[in-house]
Amino acid sequence: MPLTTTRKVEESRRLQKRAESMIPGGVNSPVRAFGSVGGEPPFIVRGKGSRTWDADGNEYIDYVGSWGPMILGHAAPDVLDAIVSAACNGTSFGASTPSEADLAELVLAALPSMQKVRFVSSGTEATMSAIRLARAYTKRKYIVKFEGCYHGHSDSLLVKAGSGVATLGIPGSAGVPEEFTQFTLALPFNDAKTVEFAFQKYKHQIACVIVEPVVGNMGCVPGADDFLVALRLMTERERSVLIFDEVMTGFRVAYGGAQEIYNIRPDLTTLGKIIGGGLPVGAYGGSNEIMNLVAPVGPMYQAGTLSGNPLAMAAGCAMLKHLRNEKKEVYPRIDKLSGELVEGVGAAAKEAGVPICWNRVGSMFTWFFTAGPVTDWESASKANTAAFGKFFRAMLDAGVYLPPSQFEAAFLGAAHTAEDVQQTIAAAKQAMAAVKGVG
Ligand SMILES: *Cc1c(COP(=O)(O)O)cnc(C)c1O
Numbered sequence: 368m369p370l371t372t373t374r375k376v377e378e379s380r381r382l383q384k385r386a387e388s389m390i391p392g393g394v395n396s397p398v399r400a401f402g403s404v405g406g407e408p409p410f411i412v413r414g415k416g417s418r419t420w421d422a423d424g425n426e427y428i429d430y431v432g433s434w435g436p437m438i439l440g441h442a443a444p445d446v447l448d449a450i451v452s453a454a455c456n457g458t459s460f461g462a463s464t465p466s467e468a469d470l471a472e473l474v475l476a477a478l479p480s481m482q483k484v485r486f487v488s489s490g491t492e493a494t495m496s497a498i499r500l501a502r503a504y505t506k507r508k509y510i511v512k513f514e515g516c517y518h519g520h521s522d523s524l525l526v527k528a529g530s531g532v533a534t535l536g537i538p539g540s541a542g543v544p545e546e547f548t549q550f551t552l553a554l555p556f557n558d559a560k561t562v563e564f565a566f567q568k569y570k571h572q573i574a575c576v577i578v579e580p581v582v583g584n585m586g587c588v589p590g591a592d593d594f595l596v597a598l599r600l601m602t603e604r605e606r607s608v609l610i611f612d613e614v615m616t617g618f619r620v621a622y623g624g625a626q627e628i629y630n631i632r633p634d635l636t637t638l639g640k641i642i643g644g645g646l647p648v649g650a651y652g653g654s655n656e657i658m659n660l661v662a663p664v665g666p667m668y669q670a671g672t673l674s675g676n677p678l679a680m681a682a683g684c685a686m687l688k689h690l691r692n693e694k695k696e697v698y699p700r701i702d703k704l705s706g707e708l709v710e711g712v713g714a715a716a717k718e719a720g721v722p723i724c725w726n727r728v729g730s731m732f733t734w735f736f737t738a739g740p741v742t743d744w745e746s747a748s749k750a751n752t753a754a755f756g757k758f759f760r761a762m763l764d765a766g767v768y769l770p771p772s773q774f775e776a777a778f779l780g781a782a783h784t785a786e787d788v789q790q791t792i793a794a795a796k797q798a799m800a801a802v803k804g805v806g
Contacts, residue, residue, distance in 0.1 A: 374409075374764050375423035382410040382422055404756040404771045406763060414441025416782035419768060427768035428787045430777040434770075435583070435615050435640040438701075438730070439689060440782025446644045449685035453677050461672060466680035473687040474642060474650060477623050480632040484652030485661055486675045490614035490639030491519025493649035494577065496669045497635045498523065500651070501575035501608035503660050503667040509569050511576040513556040515585030515744030515774075518577055518612050518637075522547045556582060556743040557590060559597035566605050575608035575635075576601075580625035583615040583776035585747045586733035587726040592629065599631050608657070614639035614649065615776070618687065620729040622694045628728075641690075644682030697781050701730040704788055705779045709734070711792035719799035721754065731776045734758075736802075747774060754805040761798035767791050 386393035392400040394408075401408045409421035417440055419429045432438065439446065453466070471484050487493050498510055498521075510523065518524040525539045526548050552569070554561045556578075566573060576598055582588040602609040611633035617624040618641040626633060634657060639649040652658060660667045690697060709727045712734060716723040724739025725732060735741045736754040755773040762769055767790075770777050779788075 374425050376407045376409075378422040379410045380407055383408060398770075398772050398775065401771045403752060403773070404759045406756075406760045408771070409763075409768075416440040416442075417780065417784065417787050425766065427763075427766050428783070428791055429768045430779060430791075431768055431770050432778045432780055433640075433645060434775070435619060435731075435778055436643060436645050438619060438641055438697075438778070438780045439686065440780050443644075443686075443689070443782075445689055446682050446685045449644075449681040450646070450678050453681035456677070458678055459673055459676055464675065464677045464680065466677055466684060467675040470642070470680045470683045470687070473684060473691065474638065474652070477618070477687070477691070478626065478636060478652070479623075480626055480634075480654075481636055481652035482655045483658035484638075484650050485658070485669065486680070487649040487651070487669075487671055488647045488673055488676070488679075489519065489649045490612075490637065491521055491649070492671070493614060493637040493639055493651045494518040494524060494610075494612055495521035497610050497612075497637050497651040498575065498577065499669065500657060500660060500667050501610060501635065503665075504608060504657050505574040505606065507572050507574035507607070508550045509552060509573045510550060511552045511554060511562060511565055511573055513578055513582075513744075514553050515556055515588070515747060516577075516579045516582055516612070517584030518579075519614075523551050524577075526551045526553045555745065556585075556588065557594045558743065559594050559601070562598065562601060566601055566607075571605075573605065573607045575610050577610040577612055579612050579615065580629060580631075581616050581620055581728045581731070583731055585744050585774050586735055586741065586750075587728060587731050587776040588733075588741055588743065588747060589726060589728050590625075590629070591742070595629050595631055599633075602634070608635055609633045610635045610637065612637045615731070616728075617641060618690055619731060619778070621698060622690055625728075641686060642683045643679050644684075644686035646676070646679040646682045648676075648679045648683055693781075698729065701779055701781060701783070704783060704785065705730045705732055707785075708732075708779060708788045708791060711788065712795040715792060715795040715799045716802075718796070719803045721799050721802050722751075730779045732779075733773075733776050736773065750774075751805065754802050757805050758795075758798050758802045761801045762791075762794055765794035765797060767794050 394400045413420045613624040617638040621627045635653040722738045736751040
């Protein structure tokens with residue numbers, strides 16, 4: 368099907384205005400408002416496979432995939448069937464249903480580091496609960512996170528930049544009192560020495576280290592092997608809890624997540640996105656020893672009215688069964704296609720003389736508009752966001768929907784075709800010509 372090259376925006380514009388009158392920025396999650404890239408956000412009315420359609424009838428090749436969950440593409444038949452048949456039996460009971468253990472069984476089989484899992488309704492809840500659990504387990508207060516890593520929007524994790532140990536604990540959001548983040552140490556990513564320094568300075572006080580083993584939330588930035596190994600060794604030595612936040616990478620970079628690729632067993636893992644099959648689900652889990660502290664077995668309280676929701680569990684089960692049964696085909700195929708896409712677009716940039724570098728792990732990737740390399744937040748933040756914005760808007764006009772931020776990973780899924788990739792590269796050749804000259 369031919370892609371639209373001139374976008375109509377009238378209906379989306381009307382919908383945006385209407386939403387803005389009632390919802391802050393017209394959106395229920397900030398990046399959707401296109402603030403950092405400019406242009407008018409399309410209102411999506413339908414998705415199928417690799418494509419979405421907006422309210423004006425424009426068609427897009429979608430590389431956002433709901434920010435990661437849609438690894439099988441939109442409206443995957445087996446996931447839809449599971450949701451519909453679960454819904455026919457009622458949508459929520461606030462009592463246990465069999466599908467919760469079904470999804471738990473699939474998750475635990477995929478991630479050998481986890482012996483028990485608790486389901487929540489978002490990634491934010493998963494990481495917030497994992498932090499609480501790590502503090503309960505160690506009876507310590509401090510937590511270590513890394514600059515540029517996103518772990519949801521709970522108060523103590525909303526600490527972003529702050530360069531190094533000197534400026535620890537600066538709230539990244541209004542409304543978060545300094546006191547709430549005084550135990551959060553935000554350190555540079557891929558820098559094990561600073562972590563060692565923090566463990567010396569805060570001896571026996573660090574409850575946990577939480578990390579995205581492959582970062583998606585400053586754009587795609589893989590953890591260096593020796594960095595992640597060092598985190599594992601240090602946390603073990605210091606009896607601190609190592610938390611891999613695999614909300615994005617779980618079932619994405621490999622069926623068994625980043626921990627499978629790096630062959631590292633964290634103490635706790637947080638999940639979300641793909642495990643919900645496009646419905647709101649998060650999870651955290653680890654060894655029996657740690658997880659048995661969670662209420663009602665133990666004293667760490669955590670709960671949820673809609674947790675373990677039968678529709679969400681059914682969607683997650685269908686998603687994971689599909690991936691498990693076809694993982695030998697799916698993951699190598701999306702890895703190969705992503706490689707072709709990322710390098711094709713990279714070549715288009717180089718041909719146009721646009722400084723660019725890229726990071727990719729399997730089917731998650733980012734083109735950074737800087738000569739690079741990008742290995743941490745400092746190098747990521749050197750990217751030319753104006754150039755990215757121009758690229759983004761030109762791609763959107765050509766029918767390619769990328770994440771509307773330089774600092775978010777893009778995703779390719781099992782529904783994308785070689786033709787999608789070729790069309791995207793063709794669009795990028797034009798877009799890069801438009802970008803050239805943005806200084
Ligand atoms: C998306 C994400 C979260 C937050 O999940 P929500 O469902 O948006 O609350 C946490 N950690 C990582 C690594 C993520 O990518």
